[in-house]
Amino acid sequence: MTITRLRVAAAVLGTAGALVAAVPAAAMSGGQPVTDPGTAPWVATLALRGDGGLLQRAGCGGALIAPDRVLTAAHCLDGVDPSRQEVHVDARTLSKDPGEVRGIRGVSVLPGYRIIPSPANPDDPNDASAANDLAVVLLDRPVTDVAPLPVARHRPAAGTAVSFFAHGTTGHTPDWRDDVLHRGELTTLDAGACTAGTPATVDTASVLCARDSNGSGGATVTGCFQDSGSPLVQGGALVGVFSFGGETAGRSCGEPSAAYFADPAAFRAWAYAPALPREPYPGGAPTVTGSPAVGGTLHCTAPAWNRARGGNPTTIRYSWATVTTAGPFTIPTPIAGAEGPDLTVEPDLSGTWVACLVTAANGAGTVTALSTAVSVP
Incomplete structure (x- = not known):
């Protein structure tokens, strides 16, 4: 052990x-x-x-x-x-x-x-x-x-x-x-x-x-x-x-x-507190819309938040990453400087899979939800 x-x-x-x-x-x-x-x-x-x-x-x-x-x-x-x-x-x-x-x-x-x-x-x-x-x-x-x-x-x-x-x-x-x-x-x-x-x-x-x-x-x-x-x-x-x-x-x-x-x-x-505050709880995955072609723009929309299972977010942050898979896991590699809900698709992203991450926090903790990846031709 x-x-x-x-x-x-x-x-x-x-x-x-x-x-x-x-x-x-x-x-x-x-x-x-x-x-x-x-x-x-x-x-x-x-x-x-x-x-x-x-x-x-x-x-x-x-x-x-x-x-x-x-x-x-x-x-x-x-x-x-x-x-x-x-x-x-x-x-x-x-x-x-x-x-x-x-x-x-x-x-x-x-x-x-x-x-x-x-x-x-x-x-x-x-x-x-x-x-x-x-x-x-x-x-x-x-x-x-x-x-x-x-x-x-x-x-x-x-x-x-x-x-x-x-x-x-x-x-x-x-x-x-x-x-x-x-x-x-x-x-x-x-x-x-x-x-x-x-x-x-x-x-x-x-x-x-x-x-x-x-x-x-x-x-x-x-x-x-x-x-x-x-x-x-x-x-x-x-x-x-x-x-x-x-x-x-x-x-x-x-x-x-x-x-x-x-x-x-x-x-x-x-x-043991009977009514603990709870961190935000995603009601689904973020969604990505827009054009994944080089020169295009992708937009990330945060998921709805499950109010029955989590508290209200006090901060929400967007970032972007290229992703690879290993067995049941997805490994995101942050794209330098790619903060915010919009991503301009640069030539160096050609041939990769790209996803957005939405990070939400409140006094009870922080969560990060990952979108479905989109392919950049």
């Missing part, structure tokens, strides 16, 4: 226009497979909606904290279109067990969430840390046959044994991802040891650290890709949500490092 935070640089989208993340999320290297079906049924997996296998579509982790809500990392959903995502609860083996599948009826990001550039390398988002890195996912239907994992009331003291549950990247080939749910044993660190392990800025008010000092199953449990948002548990309660890991200190998957978790106990009242 190796864990590294979901990067915040390059956008990756589903073929239906779902922004799923900015580069891959963290995952577990080391640890042991969880074979007991009664252990950790509250583990959640966020995934692109689609027809492909869950192992190929899965992204971040999370934990069911109430029948109708999952707690995950904010960076897993910041700038993502929630209408193109789904949540799987108790999916123990991703390749063959989808678990309980739910849609998303709303997302609320913790106030104060922010990405903190590394003082040592501020231009590389891979080295960045995060503060207040939590988000609540409201499910379209409650999960009634799985007992939720309660959020702890207090942060565990330094030296406490804790367990980390994740489905992420192993850091090794050919088994690049933990298909079967894994568990790793860690020990919490004090603030001094937490901040000493990385040149990144660690917001100790909202972040707690844990480390495998003994190794689990012969391999040290660390952070890697695809496990951002995954739960840290102690005494039957959620004490951490994975945020970032050894990548902030230049370490690769499997290299010994502390793991850094958002502290849900510090924000327990917010996580």
